[in-house]
Amino acid sequence: MTQADPQAIPSSAAPRDKQRHARRAAVNEAKRTHILAAARAVFQERGLEGANLREIARRAGYVAGSIYSYFDSKEAIYGALLAESLERLNAAVAAGAPESRSARERARGAARAFYDFYATNPRDLDLGFYLFGGMKPQGLTPDLNAALNARLRDALARFGGALRELGMPEPAARSEEAAFFAHCVGLLLLENTRRIRMFQEDPGKLCDAYIERAVERAEAGAA
Amino acid sequence: MTQADPQAIPSSAAPRDKQRHARRAAVNEAKRTHILAAARAVFQERGLEGANLREIARRAGYVAGSIYSYFDSKEAIYGALLAESLERLNAAVAAGAPESRSARERARGAARAFYDFYATNPRDLDLGFYLFGGMKPQGLTPDLNAALNARLRDALARFGGALRELGMPEPAARSEEAAFFAHCVGLLLLENTRRIRMFQEDPGKLCDAYIERAVERAEAGAA
Amino acid sequence: MTQADPQAIPSSAAPRDKQRHARRAAVNEAKRTHILAAARAVFQERGLEGANLREIARRAGYVAGSIYSYFDSKEAIYGALLAESLERLNAAVAAGAPESRSARERARGAARAFYDFYATNPRDLDLGFYLFGGMKPQGLTPDLNAALNARLRDALARFGGALRELGMPEPAARSEEAAFFAHCVGLLLLENTRRIRMFQEDPGKLCDAYIERAVERAEAGAA
Amino acid sequence: MTQADPQAIPSSAAPRDKQRHARRAAVNEAKRTHILAAARAVFQERGLEGANLREIARRAGYVAGSIYSYFDSKEAIYGALLAESLERLNAAVAAGAPESRSARERARGAARAFYDFYATNPRDLDLGFYLFGGMKPQGLTPDLNAALNARLRDALARFGGALRELGMPEPAARSEEAAFFAHCVGLLLLENTRRIRMFQEDPGKLCDAYIERAVERAEAGAA
């Protein structure tokens, strides 16, 4: 409104602009985070199919159209949600494999934390697969995609690194990261779709058994 | 009109009705199959989310409403499609593990055929998980659900049976069926979502490696 | 921005919000009324069966989906229309039986106004009977139903009250309200369906005759 | 098909054609009646809104399209159904007012039978009003309309005639037929729409009271 004279307070004008900009960015980021929290809550309750912008906005205290000030599209919300989900995943895995433990314990802890994260938050898994499967181009740009992939690898690297420390040679360790990820995903899908019931198996125990075998192979130093 | 002597041409009057009825039933079945083929094609191109009745009907040469002469609802089409998919799966697995081969070969053949079936027809996998996850009650009745589960287990039993023959004890063999299924599903999802690229791994080779380890464990007679 | 001193301009800040809110509510109400008017027009031309949301919306200058910003469902429009219709009925009956007149005149005036209202607005009658007959639960909640019933009774009570003043004993007066309502409805239906033509009678005169007899009975103090 | 030589059997050819034609007409009529019975049953169970051709046909042992061999349209079925309904009404009224009784008894009996017919068969009333209100042109031709009106008047004439015998002068008696009809219709509608509940009155008793007053007026020889 009132245009401040830049010459009146010469040494503080630029910083003031910067400060204002920074504050605005911070506020904006906070609101985005708030909307994402609402979106996550909606997904948790209704799933991906049942979620819609109106409901997400309502939870965040907005009206549907207002969301577009913060996100370009519904798909963009999904993308942001996934990014944030992967941060939580990394935090969980890091917490499950403290540096203070032995390599064996870190391998087990990281792997189990990875599995538990998605077992406890099944909607995060839905989200990931929905997005990678069907998201529209503007929702998941190559850049974002690469960033998300990187964060997922980071999480798995905690497990892979421990296996390497235990003695697993290089090509095998990398393969094992992928294989373990696949195994988890499969088990989680079986659980989420209640498909596991038909086998009368406990997916958590199957995961533990898989982890144990991988650790054994690492210790044996073989592929 | 001309009253046919029932004894003169014994197998004519009633059979003619039967024949007509049979032909009608055959034609009807063919049309259902044709519609299902159209539905499968639509799924292949658009995925489950993008598919809609109008498009399915259009592909089959119908108008949307006409589909309801053959299927009670959209979900019923999905159910039929899944049932048929599982039949093809069983056929593929059976073909991949002929009785003439050794148990080891049958284990490998069945497992690999299972994986290849879904690797070659990724939409069949989508279908299965969509349906078991989100299908409406009237589309997937408990009866149908049980039947579908049974067919899936049939397919996996070829693998599990061979492992048992190789010496894998009981609780382990059953667990392995579930674990192998989960591993396949995970790998396939990684592949379908192009997520596997980030690991620069070949999912087929990862599957083979998994199978090989399972066969070794079976031959070692351990869990 | 400019922090207004609450004491300086006492009736400005909060009231401005209130005013805006009030104006918005008024505009909203006006639009609802406008849609209801369109709906009433459609009913008048096409009847209840022929009416559909698209047409109602089109008349109101909207697209079908837009109506849902103002009404939850088609049935809700009907409900609102009926409520509003009953208000007009009460106003008409009240105008037809001013307090300044004698009881006899008020009985005649109220009864005749009741009849005339529906004779002049035949679709209001259709509406009432359609709704009470076939409306879906969410369209006519028990609460709304009770409220509507009450308003109808209010209108009839003007007639019944005057009869009581004229000397009609209690159980008879209440019965007469129902009987008169029935008589009106019957005559109106005969007129609306052009069925009255076959009797070559004037329904208005038949109504007057009925009213006259009721008034006489009231004055005779008998049932 | 084979054209019979009219000269070969001179005295029987024409009659034979007539007989065949008559038999065909009879069969046709029987089938129409059968379909109407099915339609009536469907209406009784589902009401006019819930009824549809497929269901009517199904009940009659036909397929929807087959109905068009016997009726030009759905509306034509309704028209025929109403015609038949009026026949049953006349039969009921005649039975309720035997010639052997006194004029007073016949007046009461005819009126009450009229009311009871529709009170017992509410769908017949729906039918009548639906048709006269909204039926498409081809469903209710002027001829049919006139015929239906005539049969309705026949039924009411039993009541009006008895009033005349009791001493009601001409213009009044005719008016009373219309007025009584209107009163019945109103009461029946109140009952069918459960609207009568709000008055806590018994519609049958209200009808009796109305009849009694009409009879009294007839005996008093006044309008």
Add this chain to the structure above:
DNA sequence: TATGAATGAGAGTTCATTCAT
């Protein structure tokens, strides 16, 4: 910034009716 009004496309489903067989 946030609103709320409005849109337009599209969804699944129902139904009376037609017509070749």
Add this chain to the structure above:
DNA sequence: CATGAATGAACTCTCATTCAT
């Protein structure tokens, strides 16, 4: 005569998105 397949229009309702204010 009866069928069954097929049609096309119509229905209510949902939703992401846009835009003036």
